[in-house]
Amino acid sequence: MPDGFSSKDTKKAAEYQARTDVVIWTPGRSSGNPISLKLLPDFSAIGEDPDEVEQAVEMSRATLTPFIGGTGAGANLKQGVLTAALRRFARNEGNGLDDLIRLLADLPEDVSQISKATKLAADIADQLHAAIDTNPLLKSGAWTLDPVTLFEGPTGRTRISVVNLSGLASDEARDSFVNQLQMTLFTWIKRNSSSTGRLSFPKIISARSNDAAQTEWA
Numbered sequence: 001m002p003d004g005f006s007s008k009d010t011k012k013a014a015e016y017q018a019r020t021d022v023v024i025w026t027p028g029r030s031s032g033n034p035i036s037l038k039l040l041p042d043f044s045a046i047g048e049d050p051d052e053v054e055q056a057v058e059m060s061r062a063t064l065t066p067f068i069g070g071t072g073a074g075a076n077l078k079q080g081v082l083t084a085a086l087r088r089f090a091r092n093e094g095n096g097l098d099d100l101i102r103l104l105a106d107l108p109e110d111v112s113q114i115s116k117a118t119k120l121a122a123d124i125a126d127q128l129h130a131a132i133d134t135n136p137l138l139k140s141g142a143w144t145l146d147p148v149t150l151f152e153g154p155t156g157r158t159r160i161s162v163v164n165l166s167g168l169a170s171d172e173a174r175d176s177f178v179n180q181l182q183m184t185l186f187t188w189i190k191r192n193s194s195s196t197g198r199l200s201f202p203k204i205i206s207a208r209s210n211d212a213a214q215t216e217w218a
Contacts, residue, residue, distance in 0.1 A: 021153030022160045027177055028167025035145045035163075037180040039063055039097050041187040043090040056186065057086045063179045066172045067131035068124045081120045084112035097132070101125045135173075145181075147188040 005013070026032030040063075041056045061083050070078045082104075088111050089100050107121035114120065150161040163181070165174045 019157055020160055021155065021157045022162065023149075023153075025161060025163045026167055027163065027165065028169075028173070029164075032164070032167075034167075037145055037177065037184050039180060040089075040094075040100060041183040042191075043094060043187075045187045045191045046090075047190065052190075053087075053090050056183065057083065057090055059179060059183045059186070060086050063176055063183065064128070066176055067128055067135070069127045077114055077116070078120050078124055080114055081107075081112050081117045082124055084114075084117070085121060085124075097128065101128050104128070145184060147185055148192075150185075 023033060025035050027035055027037075040060050043053070043056060046052050046056050061079065064082060065079060068078050068082060069075075085100070085104055085107060088108075089103055094100060094103070102125075104121040104125040107118050109118070111117065112121075149159070151159050153159045163177075165177065168174045168177055
């Protein structure tokens, strides 16, 4: 126990440990508790609220951007095409990265007004295929996250989830993971809204100094 703890503090600490379940997740590392997150939210869970749909589209665009390649003006054009494709994907309540890749590979002409949209979309589809083959976060071997396990253990005790990001080599990979986690929680909460209002959108704290992220619930 830390210096200065009284007997009352020690008792409180013991009660806290007895009532909580602490888990350290390790994305990118198979030797710990690896987790796999979907790159896209479940648009069918979001409903028809235009602001919430646009929020989900923007989160998806930010998550996918590191994987689509391009620099300068070319990158801006790709992001424009990707955003337009995501809006169509959301409208059709698309489900899963594979479905989005198929849409991009054969992009309908009315999706984007960018003159080379079809070519750019096909290139984005190829880049996403390459990302699936090379990025540890996208490989299927890791356990797929069930969001409820972040805040409740198997015995019903309150869970404290700590995500160790040391298995992700770059700032881009860490930022992408945190964004994927927010999307996953966003759509889970839409499907499992609380009648009391006690469970709201989670706050993700990224602690770069020790390569960890923690989920807190407001």
